[in-house]
Amino acid sequence: MACASLSNAAATAAVSGPAVSSAARVSAREGGAKAARALAMSCRALGESALKRLPNSAARSRLATSDFFTPLSSAALRSAASAASALPSSKRTSHHAAAAVTPVASANGSGSSGGGLAIDLRGKRAFVAGVADDQGFGWAISKALAEAGAEIILGTWVPALSIFETSMKRGKFDESRRLENGNMLEFAKVYPMDAVYDKPEDVPEEVRTNKRYAAADGGFTVQQVADRVKEDFGSIDILVHSLANGPEVQKSLLETSRSGYLAAVSASTYSFISMLQRFGPIMNRGGSALTLTYIASERAIPGYGGGMSSAKAALESDTKVLSFEAGRKWGIRVNTISAGPLRSRAARAIGFIDDMINYSTANAPLQRELDAVEVGSTAAFLASPLAAAITGTLIYVDNGLHAMGVAVDSPCVARVEEPDKAPATV
């Protein structure tokens, strides 16, 4: 298949394109031409934006001239419209159009809602901890929140800060910074932060005097960063914890030392409690706190060691308890997203991320690679008033992999037919 060798974004669009196109036809039959047109248009926009993100022009023109776009932009619309016109008008509704969520705009600029059910975060401010490049979930979440109009402040790990800022200045992230409205993703401020230290007294001498930490612009403990955000901005509405660290992640749990285990839980789990303790008081009512987890908390994933599986299990449990406590105390919501595998910097360091991506593509209900953007849009939804009643919840954004009980690509289950390949029964 031509798209197999293309970038992730293009492959995503290529896989989902025909599905949306046929959804447009179904929608037209059930719900009217307007709904169908909205779906087909959003599919086309998805394809075009994926095209723009392709790394080289040859790949771009190959995909643009493939049979992917033509049926979407013309045939799908035509058949959707004709199916709809065949319906009595009483049966046409706008129900399906509402399902195509329209980004509101603006961000880092102004814009207007395209109508429909939009995620609108204009006037909201987010503090996102765990962004040090444009490859991970923290970046994708920041970008989605900005697409919906929120102002973004970052807390970046001290050892990674200098290279992050230099890369930003040199334009290394410019392509990823571009928003749908043409503006660039801007960060109102980037604070140095180390989430394993709550307050200045906790910082050991060797860290305080370390070159990078000594050069940090201002206090980097969680309390100091929260104080600085309060002083500079007053309040926030959205708190995102997209960070994890396990020094012994490559060791099996059975070989993990006490200090390695506790370090994983300190950096990856307690850090969230610490952030909520200190940012909670400056969060506006109705605000949303979010963290990221992984299925290794509930199922054995060999290779995800060093106590990281335990850290994620604790994080998921804490999400429930904190949703109660923070809900009652500050009127804010606390949720977690269990994400599928992504080739982020942290995941590459673990050492087997490509295997996990291949495994997911082979075995998940949806045979496609996860795009960080999909976690970003779920985060934006959770942060928005659309999710006003959702708290204490874990949402899987993993192409459905969590739902599987067996690996369908295993030779042991070769006799199991996939649904669309099952022989017809008489």
Ligand SMILES: NC(=O)c1ccc[n+]([C@@H]2O[C@H](COP(=O)([O-])OP(=O)(O)OC[C@H]3O[C@@H](n4cnc5c(N)ncnc54)[C@H](O)[C@@H]3O)[C@@H](O)[C@H]2O)c1
């Ligand atoms: N990549 C995956 O496959 C995957 C899957 C499910 C969940 N997650 C989770 O997503 C979250 C984000 O990770 P990612 O994979 O996008 O990688 P990433 O490398 O983009 O993000 C991890 C961030 O944590 C920061 N960090 C590490 N120690 C820190 C500390 N002490 N204080 C402050 N910041 C610190 C790093 O600088 C980095 O920016 C993590 O919680 C991770 O466990 C990742």
